Amino acid sequence: MLEELKKLKDLQLLDSEAFRLEEELESLPEKNEALQQKISEMQSRLSELRNAISIQVEEKQKREEILHKGEDKLKVITGKQSAIRNKEEYNALLREIDNIKRFNRDLSDEIAEIDKEIEFKNNELKLIEEETESKINEFGKMIKDNEKRMTELDTNLEKMITKRDKLAENIRPAIYRKYQRILESSPNGKAIALAEDKVCTGCNMTLPPELFNMVLRATRIEVCPNCQCILVPSQKSEKPAQPQ
Numbered sequence: 001m002l003e004e005l006k007k008l009k010d011l012q013l014l015d016s017e018a019f020r021l022e023e024e025l026e027s028l029p030e031k032n033e034a035l036q037q038k039i040s041e042m043q044s045r046l047s048e049l050r051n052a053i054s055i056q057v058e059e060k061q062k063r064e065e066i067l068h069k070g071e072d073k074l075k076v077i078t079g080k081q082s083a084i085r086n087k088e089e090y091n092a093l094l095r096e097i098d099n100i101k102r103f104n105r106d107l108s109d110e111i112a113e114i115d116k117e118i119e120f121k122n123n124e125l126k127l128i129e130e131e132t133e134s135k136i137n138e139f140g141k142m143i144k145d146n147e148k149r150m151t152e153l154d155t156n157l158e159k160m161i162t163k164r165d166k167l168a169e170n171i172r173p174a175i176y177r178k179y180q181r182i183l184e185s186s187p188n189g190k191a192i193a194l195a196e197d198k199v200c201t202g203c204n205m206t207l208p209p210e211l212f213n214m215v216l217r218a219t220r221i222e223v224c225p226n227c228q229c230i231l232v233p234s235q236k237s238e239k240p241a242q243p244q
């Protein structure tokens with residue numbers, strides 16, 4: 001039986017490694033999704049800012065067109081001065097000129113205000129672009145690395161499973177089935193624990209002395225009453241009487 005237990009121990013080594021690789025493999029798609037999400041957020045922040053800028057550029061253009069018309073109007077009206085026949089007409093003309101000038105001045109102020117905002121937003125955009133670009137590149141690279149790692153893990157796991165299946169073929173079916181049952185219900189991929197100094201090293205529980213002796217005798221499969229792992233005598237426990 002001891003031989004069978006040793007084979008289980010080897011099998012457990014492979015299964016633990018496979019468990020570790022599977023956990024890593026399962027965690028990677030989620031990591032990539034989170035990275036992709038961050039990239040999308042950064043990209044939409046950039047496009048929002050670009051949209052806001054282009055809306056303001058449009059607003060500015062609209063006002064500039066109106067201002068041009070206003071300036072033309074002012075020229076036309078100023079040119080009418082020579083046709084004035086009396087003081088009343090003259091006063092009316094001056095008022096109109098004043099009104100147009102005020103209107104144009106207000107527009108110019110608005111345009112300058114929008115200009116300032118555009119400049120401010122452009123600076124902000126530039127900063128965010130610089131910062132975001134390097135992050136997007138970095139995250140993109142991380143995604144690629146993770147994808148590469150997933151392929152690598154797939155290949156390694158496949159090899160490992162072939163190896164462990166070969167090993168499993170040499171284990172007595174009843175024992176293997178028991179091992180497999182425990183492994184499948186284990187949350188951490190463990191079905192084997194070494195028993196050493198009367199302690200189950202899987203869960204650190206002190207084993208009842210009779211049980212520990214049974215484990216040392218290795219005439220049948222014994223499991224830890226606490227963590228349900230198959231107990232295998234550690235090499236130290238195997239030869240307790242032999243001094244080194």
Ligand SMILES: [Zn+2]
Pocket residue numbers: 193200201202203204205224225226227228229
């Ligand atoms: Zn245990």
